[in-house]
Amino acid sequence: MAGLTTLCLSESESCSDSPSSTSTVLSHGDADLNGEEKTCAVCGDRATGYHFHAMTCEGCKGFFRRSVIKGVQFTCPFTSSCTITKAKRRQCQACRYQKCLAAGMRKDMIMSDEALRLRRKLRDRKQKQEQSPKEEPDKGAGLTMEQEQLIEILSEAHQKNFDSSFSQFTHYQPPVRLYIHSVRPWGAQNGACSLSPEDYLESYPEEVLPDVFSMLPIFADLSTFMIQQVIQFAKAIPAFRILPIDDQISLLKGTTLEICQIQFNTIFNEETKVWECGQHCYTVQDGALAGLQQIYLEPLLKFHVSLRKLKLHEAEYVLLQALVLFSPDQVDVVQREEIDQTQEKIALTLKSYIDQRHPLPEGRSLYAKLLLLLTELRTLKVENTRQILHIQDLRSMTPLLSEIIS
Structure with missing residues (x-):
């Protein structure tokens, strides 16, 4: 299992080929600082910059994007070793595609059609603003261009790295549990918590007592699965990637x-x-059958019910995740001021989004409710960490979780 440091260091530039991506901003143009012209790493033509993580020309950039989006499977009619040059690059698509991959071009950096449409919309708006700089902005018009771009970046990071269908989790085997039909399980009576986890276990005769840790293996797997997705989400945010690794x-x-x-x-x-x-x-x-206690599980359920009732949009969920991520109050951070400024931008964007997209009177108190729930979430994390530290088997099952709470 890869450690936290390894996961942070690997693929440190895993964001889409957008105007705000670090690779695009730092590599704009077709010549280096000494005036030397750059060449395409695929065909040798004049390169126009970094595209999908490699220095390429516009032709190979377009070819790679079309190939990935269409999902075409190319086959070389020869020995899969064709020479790819500016003059010959159209003769064998299979070898050209393989050379794109060999040059470092990455499929995961290709933006979705929806993200591209939003980017074009932002570009058009910026051009209109530049053409009429003397006009006063309409305060009721909506989010600023910078705020919309922030939401675009965060949404792209979330969509690429959160598997809401848990399709990648299907190979994990469910636990085998002992069911006693004469005993009602916790929470099975009229949808309410009729028995606590402790009462649920105590209701069994000693000789048929179920294993309290029967859910522990899948809980460990699920925790690792989720933690890896959060790490990838964070790495896809340019403002996070430019921070020191520590x-x-x-x-x-x-x-x-x-x-x-x-x-x-x-x-x-x-x-x-x-x-x-x-x-x-x-x-x-x-959760009780994984060894977690009622003092944590009951507030956890209450938190999820409360947050779900607010009926947040996807943009609000991703802004909330980013707001939590950029926490300048973490003990060991060095660039505290930069992190604080990023968090403030995210908070203002979330407040503006709520003001624009949620009608009154519901929208009036929504932002305040979210801040209160984040306070509850911090308390839940402390209790969750305390309980995990007492489940020795869990920490041995998932070293990544152990490193997170260390």
Whole structure:
């Protein structure tokens, strides 16, 4: 299992080929500082900059994008070793595509059509603003261009790195549990908590007592799965990637468990009180069978019900995750001022989005409710960490979780 430092260092430039991406901003143009013309790493033509993580020409950039989006499977009619030059690059698509990959071009950096449309919209708006600089901005017109771009970046990072269908989690095997039909499980009576986890276990005769840690293996796997997604989400945010690696690790250690809960809320069913993870469904009872205690599980359920009732948009969920991630109060961070400024921008964007997209009177107190829930979430994380530290088997099952809470 890769450690936190390894995951942070690997693929450190995993964001889309957008105007705000670090690689595009730092590599704009077709010549270096000495005036030397750059050449395409694929065909040798004049390069126009970094595209999908490699210095290429416009022709190879377009070819790679079209190939990935269409999902075409190319086959070389020869020996898969064709020479790719500016003159011959059209003769063998298979070898040209393989050379794109060999040059470092990355499929995961290709933006979706929806993200491209939003980027074009932002460019058009910027051009109009530049053409009429004397006009006073309409304060009621909506979000600023910078705020919309921030939402675009965060949404792209979330969509690429959060598997809401949990399709990548299907290979994990569900636990085998002992069911006694004469005993009602916790929470099964009229949808309410009729028995606490402790009462649920005490209701069994000693000789048929179920294993309290029967859900522990899948809980460990699920925790690791979610933590890895949060790390990838953070790495896809340019403002996070430019921080020193030690600051990145400090932020992840301090906030990952909270961000996991925000992501879990997007798949929480308020009516059934169930987390619907694709083909698998989990309840607070499953948490009890993983060894977690009622003092944590009951407030956790209350938190998810409260947050789900607010009916947040996807943009608000991703802004909330980023707001938690950029926490300047983490003990070991060095660039505290930069992190604080980023968090302030995110907070203002979230407030502006709520003001624009939620009608009164509901929208009036929504931002304040979110801040209160974030305070509750911080308390939940402290209790969750305390309980995890007491489950020795869990820390040995998932070293990544152990590193996060260390």
